[in-house]
Amino acid sequence: MLHWMRYFAGKAAQSVRQSVVMQLVAVTTIAVAVLVLAGLLTVLRNVDRVAAQWAHDARLIAFLADDVPPAELAAAADAARGWPGVVDVDTRTRAEARAELAAALGPDGALLESVDPAVVPASLELAVAADHADAAGRRALADRLRALPGIGAVDEVTYGADLLERLRGLRDLLRVGGLVVGLLVALAVVFIVSNTIRLALFARREELEIMQLVGATDGFIRAPCYLEGAFQGVAGGLLALALLTGLLRVLREEGGAALGVAVGGVPVEGLPPGLMAALVGGAGLVAVLASHLAATRFLRGERWD
Amino acid sequence: MLQMFHVTKQYTRDARALDDVSLRLEKGDFAFLAGPSGAGKSTLLKLLFAAETPTKGQIMVGGHNIHRIQRSSIPFLRRNIGVVFQDFKLLNRRTVYDNVAFSLEVLGARPRDIRLRVTRMLRLVGLGDKMHLSPGRLSGGEQQRVAIARALVNEPQILLADEPTGNLDPELTFEIMRLLQDANTRGTTVLVATHDPEVMRTFRKRVVTLKAGRVVDDTG
Numbered sequence: 274m275l276h277w278m279r280y281f282a283g284k285a286a287q288s289v290r291q292s293v294v295m296q297l298v299a300v301t302t303i304a305v306a307v308l309v310l311a312g313l314l315t316v317l318r319n320v321d322r323v324a325a326q327w328a329h330d331a332r333l334i335a336f337l338a339d340d341v342p343p344a345e346l347a348a349a350a351d352a353a354r355g356w357p358g359v360v361d362v363d364t365r366t367r368a369e370a371r372a373e374l375a376a377a378l379g380p381d382g383a384l385l386e387s388v389d390p391a392v393v394p395a396s397l398e399l400a401v402a403a404d405h406a407d408a409a410g411r412r413a414l415a416d417r418l419r420a421l422p423g424i425g426a427v428d429e430v431t432y433g434a435d436l437l438e439r440l441r442g443l444r445d446l447l448r449v450g451g452l453v454v455g456l457l458v459a460l461a462v463v464f465i466v467s468n469t470i471r472l473a474l475f476a477r478r479e480e481l482e483i484m485q486l487v488g489a490t491d492g493f494i495r496a497p498c499y500l501e502g503a504f505q506g507v508a509g510g511l512l513a514l515a516l517l518t519g520l521l522r523v524l525r526e527e528g529g530a531a532l533g534v535a536v537g538g539v540p541v542e543g544l545p546p547g548l549m550a551a552l553v554g555g556a557g558l559v560a561v562l563a564s565h566l567a568a569t570r571f572l573r574g575e576r577w578d
Numbered sequence: 579m580l581q582m583f584h585v586t587k588q589y590t591r592d593a594r595a596l597d598d599v600s601l602r603l604e605k606g607d608f609a610f611l612a613g614p615s616g617a618g619k620s621t622l623l624k625l626l627f628a629a630e631t632p633t634k635g636q637i638m639v640g641g642h643n644i645h646r647i648q649r650s651s652i653p654f655l656r657r658n659i660g661v662v663f664q665d666f667k668l669l670n671r672r673t674v675y676d677n678v679a680f681s682l683e684v685l686g687a688r689p690r691d692i693r694l695r696v697t698r699m700l701r702l703v704g705l706g707d708k709m710h711l712s713p714g715r716l717s718g719g720e721q722q723r724v725a726i727a728r729a730l731v732n733e734p735q736i737l738l739a740d741e742p743t744g745n746l747d748p749e750l751t752f753e754i755m756r757l758l759q760d761a762n763t764r765g766t767t768v769l770v771a772t773h774d775p776e777v778m779r780t781f782r783k784r785v786v787t788l789k790a791g792r793v794v795d796d797t798g
Contacts, residue, residue: 277686480669486627487728488657489684491650 277496284497288473289504296505299469303509304516306461307556310454311517311544314552317447319541324440333399333411335418340367341395349397349421356417358405363398370396397421408438459559462509466502466563473501474571481571491572498564506560510553518543579605579736579767580626585635587621587791595621597791599635603769605735608762609798610778611771613788619771622788623738626769627659628652640735657685660729660766664741666721668713668728674700675709678727685732699731700724703757719750726757730766737761739770743777755781 289296341349343366350362365373371393375382385393399414474481484494521543544552580603587596596618603609611619624630625637628644637644640658647655668677675696682692700709703723705716713721722742729737739758743751755770755777762768772778778785784798 276688280683479667483667483669483680484684485653486656486661486667487681487684487732488653488655490653493653493684 281496281500285500285504288477288497288501291476292469292473295469295472299465299505300508300512302465303462303505303556303560304512306458306465307510307513307552308516310451310458311513311549311552312520313447313451313454314548315517315521315544317444317451318544320440320444320447322542324437324444327437327440333401333414333418335397335399335415335421336394337396338394340390342366346395346397352421353397353399353418356414358402358410358414359399360402361400363400365396365398367391367393367395370394459555462506462556462559463563463566466505466560467567469505470498470502470564470567471571474498474568478571485572491568494572495565495568498568499561502560502562502564502567503557506557507553509560510556513556514544514549514553579603579607579640580769581636581638582622582625583636583638585622585625585632585637587618587625587630588633594791596625596632596788599788599791599793601786601793601796603767605767606762606765607784607798608759608768608781609770609784609786610781611769611788612773612775612778612785614773616790617788618791619773619788620740621791623661623740623769623771626736626738627656627661653684657732658735660726660732660734660737662722662725662729662737662739662742664744666713666725668721668724670712670714672712673710674705674713674716674724677713677724678709678731681728681731695731696727699727702760703727717750718746719753722746722750722754723757726754726761730761733766735765735767737766737768739768741771741773743772743774748776751777752780 343364346364346366350364353359353362367390371385371390374393375385378384397418399418401411401414405411405414481494521541525541580601582599582601585596585599586594588594599618599622601622611622613619621630625632625644626639628639628647632645639655642651642655644655669680672680678696678699679692682695687695697706697709700706703726705720705723705727708716708720713724716724722745726739726742729739737758742758743754746754751774758768758770759781785795786793786798787795
């Protein structure tokens with residue numbers, strides 16, 4: 274067995290050595306195809322994480338139409354604290370909200386003096402537990418907030434649901450896109466590897482004809498092709514992951530701040546090791562399949578002229 | 579050992595390469611397949627090592643009906659058949675040794691066995707001192723001896739030779755024919771396609787003559 278493996282590995286290595294340029298082109302093209310898929314999976318993974326984080330940090334803010342006295346606002350907050358799913362309640366009177374905004378504006382805070390006080394409303398802010406952070410849970414809390422006695426009319430309840438739903442929509446779209454891209458990548462790998470192997474087999478056609486003449490089985494002829502295909506697939510997959518890792522590092526180092534804002538403060542992460550191994554293994558397997566197709570087509574065209 | 583029953587091979591609707599050919603060779607026989615170019619000699623040999631399938635008729639090789647064996651079994655059939663071509667079919671980028679070792683490598687022989695058997699076979703055909711050369715550096719007769727060594731190294735029961743001396747001068751022709759005769763003496767059934775009457779006269783073996791795809795004479 275070991276003798277056979279050594280023999281096949283030697284034949285595969287010989288074939289790779291005989292067509293270095295072709296091999297480089299194949300490996301690079303596979304790497305680009307796998308990189309596209311891996312990049313998409315990285316985006317999908319980070320969108321997932323941002324969505325999960327946003328759902329976890331869900332907060333409901335009720336902006337109040339009238340300036341409610343602090344005592345009544347505190348009573349309302351106490352009532353809300355007892356609701357299931359509410360972790361914490363924070364309140365701001367108009368004056369507090371205005372002061373906060375002025376502080377945030379810094380030197381431009383003076384601008385607020387000419388603004389109608391009603392523009393900066395009083396608010397009641399609820400931190401929601403993760404198990405109540407789904408759309409239905411948040412909607413139920415918003416309804417209870419609106420019905421809360423003693424705080425007058427609720428001007429607007431905002432809970433970021435639209436944004437979260439949109440983010441989840443984007444995630445679903447990316448999943449479908451990932452499947453399509455995955456399929457395209459697999460097709461690309463099959464096309465590239467099968468053609469490379471066919472060219473390699475064509476270059477060795479005399480040798481293969483003689484091998485068939487002296488009684489080599491199809492499996493014996495195919496085995497080195499499988500190894501060559503696996504080499505191309507695995508090398509292409511590894512190169513793609515190395516490029517992706519490098520790209521993520523550059524993004525973190527060079528555009529870290531901008532990227533942090535873009536993903537809501539959630540640090541960007543690469544793919545987990547299991548998924549990376551699956552990508553490399555998948556590329557190798559698809560390449561072996563492509564080698565099988567190429568070798569079968571070649572062997573069917575056996576001739577003795 | 580070799581039997582053909584009413585075999586016809588038709589490549590196109592109008593032309594029959596072989597037409598109702600029947601032939602029988604026993605174990606240890608030596609026969610010439612004679613006839614002019616285009617008579618069907620090469621087609622008959624190709625049918626025997628399953629490179630072609632007959633349009634009609636049955637072919638038995640070593641007890642196996644070629645028509646009935648699966649494609650995956652053909653390599654195992656070929657391991658019992660050595661084939662020598664007029665154009666040698668050698669790999670010039672490999673050494674003489676590698677060309678002969680090829681036949682044993684595909685059988686999965688161990689490197690030590692390959693070394694012993696290839697060296698012995700190359701000595702037998704008189705090329706013991708040229709095993710590390712490229713076939714391209716050898717004369718036509720020597721190249722054909724390499725091809726014969728490759729065909730015989732795994733001790734096949736049958737040896738088929740398609741015009742093995744077609745490219746050689748008379749002296750080398752007899753040298754090659756003697757090698758084929760030696761193989762026959764060791765028990766191999768030999769069938770040689772040739773259109774050289776001098777060879778057939780000298781070696782006085784059975785002659786099956788083909789003309790336009792039909793057997794027109796059989797001295798056996």
